Amino acid sequence: xxxxxxxxxxxxxxxxxxxxxxxxxxxxxxxxxxxxxxxxxxxxxxxxxxxxxxxxxxxxxxxxxxxxxxxxxxxxxxxxxxxxxxxxxxxxxxxxxxxxxxxxxxxxxxxxxxxxxxxxxxxxxxxxxxxxxxxxxxxxxxxxxxxxxxxxxxxxxxxxxxxxxxxxxxxxxxxxxxxxxxxxxxxxxxxxxxxxxxxxxxxxxxxxxxxxxxxxxxxxxxxxxxxxxxxxxxxxxxxxxxxxxxxxxxxxxxxxxxxxxxxxxxxxxxxxxxxxxxxxxxxxxxxxxxxxxxx
Amino acid sequence: xxxxxxxxxxxxxxxxxxxxxxxxxxxxxxxxxxxxxxxxxxxxxxxxxxxxxxxxxxxxxxxxxxxxxxxxxxxxxxxxxxxxxxxxxxxxxxxxxxxxxxxxxxxxxxxxxxxxxxxxxxxxxxxxxxxxxxxxxxxxxxxxxxxxxxxxxxxxxxxxxxxxxxxxxxxxxxxxxxxxxxxxxxxxxxxxxxxxxxxxxxxxxxxxxxxxxxxxxxxxxxxxxxxxxxxxxxxxxxxxxxxxxxxxxxxxxxxxxxxxxxxxxxxxxxxxxxxxxxxxxxxxxxxxxxxxxxx
Numbered sequence: 276x277x278x279x280x281x282x283x284x285x286x287x288x289x290x291x292x293x294x295x296x297x298x299x300x301x302x303x304x305x306x307x308x309x310x311x312x313x314x315x316x317x318x319x320x321x322x323x324x325x326x327x328x329x330x331x332x333x334x335x336x337x338x339x340x341x342x343x344x345x346x347x348x349x350x351x352x353x354x355x356x357x358x359x360x361x362x363x364x365x366x367x368x369x370x371x372x373x374x375x376x377x378x379x380x381x382x383x384x385x386x387x388x389x390x391x392x393x394x395x396x397x398x399x400x401x402x403x404x405x406x407x408x409x410x411x412x413x414x415x416x417x418x419x420x421x422x423x424x425x426x427x428x429x430x431x432x433x434x435x436x437x438x439x440x441x442x443x444x445x446x447x448x449x450x451x452x453x454x455x456x457x458x459x460x461x462x463x464x465x466x467x468x469x470x471x472x473x474x475x476x477x478x479x480x481x482x483x484x485x486x487x488x489x490x491x492x493x494x495x496x497x498x499x500x501x502x503x504x505x506x507x508x509x510x511x512x513x514x515x516x517x518x519x520x521x522x523x524x525x526x527x528x529x530x531x532x533x534x535x536x537x538x539x540x541x542x543x544x545x546x547x548x549x550x551x552x553x554x555x556x557x558x559x560x561x562x563x564x565x566x567x568x569x570x
Numbered sequence: 571x572x573x574x575x576x577x578x579x580x581x582x583x584x585x586x587x588x589x590x591x592x593x594x595x596x597x598x599x600x601x602x603x604x605x606x607x608x609x610x611x612x613x614x615x616x617x618x619x620x621x622x623x624x625x626x627x628x629x630x631x632x633x634x635x636x637x638x639x640x641x642x643x644x645x646x647x648x649x650x651x652x653x654x655x656x657x658x659x660x661x662x663x664x665x666x667x668x669x670x671x672x673x674x675x676x677x678x679x680x681x682x683x684x685x686x687x688x689x690x691x692x693x694x695x696x697x698x699x700x701x702x703x704x705x706x707x708x709x710x711x712x713x714x715x716x717x718x719x720x721x722x723x724x725x726x727x728x729x730x731x732x733x734x735x736x737x738x739x740x741x742x743x744x745x746x747x748x749x750x751x752x753x754x755x756x757x758x759x760x761x762x763x764x765x766x767x768x769x770x771x772x773x774x775x776x777x778x779x780x781x782x783x784x785x786x787x788x789x790x791x792x793x794x795x796x797x798x799x800x801x802x803x804x805x806x807x808x809x810x811x812x813x814x815x816x817x818x819x820x821x822x823x824x825x826x827x828x829x830x831x832x833x834x835x836x837x838x839x840x841x842x843x844x845x846x847x848x849x850x851x852x853x854x855x856x857x858x859x860x861x862x863x864x865x
Contacts (some may be wrong), residue, residue, distance in 0.1 A: 304720035305749070308728035312720065359686060362659075364678035383659035384731050387682070390723050391654060391689065395719030398693050402712035412708035417697035425599035425607065426692030429683050433603035436679050454600070 276556040284557060293317075293327045296347045299400050310432035311381040312391035312396070316354040320373050322561070323492070323565070324349040327463040330557035331481055334550070337471025341407045345415050345466040348397040352423045353459065355393035358386050360432065393425075414469050418474075422462035429453025435520070443521040449490065454497075457489030464488075475552045491539035492565050496564060497522035498532050499568065514563065540566040579622065579809040579852060586610070587620045594695050599687065606676040606684035607691070611649040613639040614667050614788065618787070618860070623853035627843070632766025636702045640761040641694040647718045648754065649689035653681050653728065659723050689718075697773045717757035720816040725752025730815070737814040751791075752784030759783075759853075770828050772809055772845045779841035779853060786834035788862050793827050793864065794819035835861040 296527065300316055301309045311503060325346035332342035361368040361376040362383060369379050370532030378386035401407075401415045433455030468478050501524050523532040543562040547555040571579075575758030595611055596604045620641035627637035655676060656663040656671040664674050673681035696702070696710045716722060734745065759780035763773050796819050820826040838857040842850040 301720055305725045306728040306730070306732040308720055308725055347621060356686075362682070364657075364682060385728065387654055387657070387659060388728050388731070390686075391651075392720040392724035394686065394689050395715050397724075398711050398715035399633065399719055402708050402715060404712075409708040410704035412711070413697050413704040416693050416707070416711045417699075420693035424601055424689040424694055425596055427690075429687035429690060430600045430603055433599070433601040433683050436683070437601040454612055518691060532731050 276560070278560075281557065281560045283452060284504065286333050288326060289322055290331050292322060292329070292343065292346055292350075295326065295343050296350065297500050299347055299412055300351075300393075304364075308388060308392060311377060311385045312393055314380060315358045315377045315386075315389055316351060316393060320350075320354070322350065323561070324353055324460060324463040326561060327485070327558070328458065328467040328490075330561055331464045331467025332470045333467075334481070334552050334558055335468050335477060337467065337469075337472030338411070339470075341411055341415070342470040344400050344403065344407060344469055345419075345470065346463075348401050348415070349456050349459065349463050350417055351393045351397040351400070351467065352428070355390040355397075356423075356428055357394070358390040358434070360522065362524060363451040365432075365436070390530065394445065415466055418466050418469065422458045423566070425460075427454055427458035433505070437522055441517045443519065443526065445526050448526055449513060451474070452490060452493040453486070457486060460489035461485030474551070477552055480515060480546050480550040483559075484543045484550075484562075487539045487543035487546060488562050488565060491536050491543065491562070494523045494532055494536045494539065495565060495568055497524050498529065499515075501529070502523070536566050562565065571855070573855075576852065576855045583621060583624050584617055585643055587617060587624070587638065587645075589639050589789045594642055594743070595688075595691065596645075602676065602680060603687060606672060606680050607688055608680075609675060610672045610684055610716065611646060611688060613669060614647075615649070617643075617645065618856070619648055619755060619758040620851070621756065621856060622780070622783075623762040625856055626759045626762025627765045628636050628762075629776070629850050629853060630763050630766030630768040630819055632762065632764075633702070633706070634765075636706055636710070636765040637762055639695050639698065639702060640714075640765065641758075643696045643714055644693070644712070644754065644758050644761065646688045646692040647714060647723070650692075651684040651718075651727070652751075653685040653688070653721055656790075657681060660731070662725075700792065705813060706764065706796045710761055713757050713761050713764065717753045721756075722749055722753035723751070726753070727729060733816055735814045736816065738821065740818075740821050743818065743821055744817055747779070747785060747788040751788050752781060755784035755787060756780030769846070772847055775841050775845040779838045779857075782834045782838035782841060783857050783860060786831050789827055789831045789834065790860060792819050793824065793831070795819070796824070831861050 283386050297317060301308055302313060328342055328346040330347055357371060358377045360366055361371055362378050368376055371378065377389060397419060398416055402412045406448060431451055434451040435455055461482060466482050468481045502521065527535065540562050544559060547559055592612060595608050597608060598604055599607060623637055623641040623644055652666060654674045655661055656666055657673050663671055667669065672684060686813065692714060693711055697707045726746055726853065729746040730750055756777060759776050763776045835857050839854060843853055
């Protein structure tokens with residue numbers, strides 16, 4: 276697969292994804308809640324998690340309807356976490372994806388409610404009355420709940436909160452990021468694989484791919500935070516530095532952080548090779564696209 | 571069944587419930603998150619929702635393990651909603667169940683994260699690796715997600731937020747409360763019924779019982795808000811009045827609100843009679859216990 280084919284696959288997948296998500300997030304929710312939810316999740320973003328779900332499902336030849344629902348569910352979880360994370364009591368961020376954050380646009384109370392409702396909606400879209408086998412619905416709910424809860428994303432944010440102004444060693448930093456962003460990225464890959472008849476070996480290798488990619492993503496994010504301007508990032512640059520938050524750059528230095536990102540990409544690709552699957556090209560090129568943001 | 575038997579059933583059920591919940595909410599969650607979650611959900615409360623799940627499951631002769639998980643899940647959703655609802659950007663309440671609210675005890679950021687993690691945990695406990703048939707796991711997740719999301723609890727809170735200082739007619743007030751508290755109480759009853767081999771007729775009648783009881787609960791809550799002192803309620807009394815929030819008492823007057831509560835109890839009991847189930851005594855006495863708080 277060449278770069279042009281990959282770009283075409285990304286475009287086609289994202290069009291279908293945006294249409295599916297648009298149909299699932301209700302404009303009709305009462306008292307402006309639907310408007311706030313739609314503002315928070317339909318406003319763009321890289322959509323890396325949905326692409327991982329869809330690419331992983333394609334690699335195992337899985338059920339595309341189920342994978343599309345899983346892609347929407349994962350993105351709803353990611354988007355709700357951004358809404359809550361941006362609020363004044365957390366990061367107090369006023370700009371996201373080049374526009375005012377949800378609490379700036381709708382008020383804090385509505386933003387908190389919208390985040391809460393988005394989390395519930397994620398599990399709602401995984402459990403339709405028909406179209407997905409009940410056992411797969413249950414499996415997808417389990418994967419999403421565990422990766423976003425106390426032992427995953429929410430736990431990572433608690434560590435993040437407690438780490439402000441502290442020196443962390445690389446091991447603790449890695450554990451924080453694994454939970455905060457890595458576990459949900461990994462879950463995206465595993466949820467995609469769950470939509471098909473993947474062998475235990477393939478599922479395990481895909482999970483390792485997801486873990487390496489998840490960590491690479493965070494390392495790259497930390498590099499971009501110090502090397503790019505706010506208008507390019509679409510959010511406030513230098514934020515972590517200003518907040519005195521430990522990052523891969525502050526712990527390892529810029530050069531070693533760049534090397535780590537490359538090593539993780541290589542690790543992700545070795546895991547893909549170990550899946551035994553015929554075509555993992557989308558997943559491979561997604562790993563490239565994550566790391567090449569800093570090159 | 572006499573009152574003593576019912577009290578014994580409540581005591582036994584609550585002991586088992588508290589033990590189950592205690593085992594499911596992790597003290598080990600990172601960076602104080604587990605402590606905040608445990609503070610928010612293990613601190614007592616009436617446990618009406620868990621009792622409804624367990625009583626409904628018992629009435630249909632359902633799976634007790636599944637019902638206990640469902641009871642924990644529903645209570646986790648209820649408890650997370652209280653944590654978020656008490657925060658400064660919402661009701662700004664400092665006292666709940668006779669102790670400081672979660673954000674007062676742990677800070678706003680940790681309280682928001684604890685609420686988020688409690689919601690995820692609710693779906694986590696419904697999807698164990700074994701012990702509950704996958705189709706039942708999926709059904710319980712669907713019921714919980716829909717009753718707590720934009721069309722249920724979160725939607726009701728958005729209406730509540732938008733209604734402060736406004737005059738509402740009884741119909742709009744009823745819709746707000748149906749979503750805000752009624753739908754989750756009703757879902758508790760339906761989730762309990764889903765754990766057993768309930769007929770469509772029994773499930774429908776139990777759902778109607780839940781709807782009437784849910785509304786009665788809110789009417790009673792509004793009556794107590796104006797007739798009881800803070801130290802009896804364990805939370806700030808007169809709060810709705812002070813916040814200029816519409817209540818059943820402000821819309822109907824105290825006498826008519828009391829009559830409505832009695833009418834709803836009678837309606838709940840008629841629905842129970844229509845279930846065709848042999849023993850609905852626990853559910854019947856739970857309806858009494860809800861309404862008799864104001865007599």
